[in-house]
Amino acid sequence: MSTFDPKVIVALDFSSSEQTLKFVESVSPEICRLKIGKELFTSCGPELVKKLVGQGFDVFLDLKFHDIPNTVNKAVAAACQLGVWMLNVHALGGREMMLAAKEAVDSTTVSKVPKLIAVSVLTSTNQKGLNELGINKTVQQTVIDLTGMSLECGLDGMVCSAKEAEMLRKEYGPSPILVTPGIRPSGAASNDQQRIMTPAKAMLSGSSYLVIGRPITLNDNPQEELRRINDSLKHR
Numbered sequence: 001m002s003t004f005d006p007k008v009i010v011a012l013d014f015s016s017s018e019q020t021l022k023f024v025e026s027v028s029p030e031i032c033r034l035k036i037g038k039e040l041f042t043s044c045g046p047e048l049v050k051k052l053v054g055q056g057f058d059v060f061l062d063l064k065f066h067d068i069p070n071t072v073n074k075a076v077a078a079a080c081q082l083g084v085w086m087l088n089v090h091a092l093g094g095r096e097m098m099l100a101a102k103e104a105v106d107s108t109t110v111s112k113v114p115k116l117i118a119v120s121v122l123t124s125t126n127q128k129g130l131n132e133l134g135i136n137k138t139v140q141q142t143v144i145d146l147t148g149m150s151l152e153c154g155l156d157g158m159v160c161s162a163k164e165a166e167m168l169r170k171e172y173g174p175s176p177i178l179v180t181p182g183i184r185p186s187g188a189a190s191n192d193q194q195r196i197m198t199p200a201k202a203m204l205s206g207s208s209y210l211v212i213g214r215p216i217t218l219n220d221n222p223q224e225e226l227r228r229i230n231d232s233l234k235h236r
């Protein structure tokens, strides 16, 4: 039996169940995990999540919860019931909110307890944007500090850029799960991603899992593309 542990999380940035299920037919839980974000979840809801979980996929529910602690506690509890593998909150929701999220995960009755991670500063937010929010630290320092607070709250890790992964590994060591988007296999189009890294380089930089969307979802042969990426990780 294969013990391969897929590091690629395919971003299912589709707008309908039909498109999503058609794509999913071309891949399998042995070669990738899946990410459902706000667009697909808002269009298709929890039924699609349950369906993909039922097909054996590890699903990362990327809804970046950010609300009052009680609401986030209840939302995380509901996400646990869907059988997801991982979910996230927004660290800017603060310590009490993250503790409430962690409490929901810790008290879930489902057998498959999801991993809980946080987003710190969105990569679309630059220094000016951060300052406008009243945060007068550098982006880097804010990422480091919000990661520290997330880990203190008992969260399992962070979504971050591969560049930040390198910095966070130095600061917090090997334990945190670091999930990194902005990944492009060599030769793939960068699309709208500004700072990209290859899968192998991102793993070397400290990523635990790689979020990859369009290079796989828009590929004529997603399974072959995943095989190529997985091979590039084995041979590093």
Ligand code: C5P
Pocket: 011, 012, 013, 037, 122, 123, 124, 159, 181, 182, 183, 191, 193, 211, 212, 213, 214, 215
């Ligand atoms: O198609 P692509 O590989 O660029 O998709 C990347 C995925 O990762 C998208 O779902 C996008 O929303 C998500 N993401 C990102 N950058 C972040 C956080 C999430 O690209 N900083």
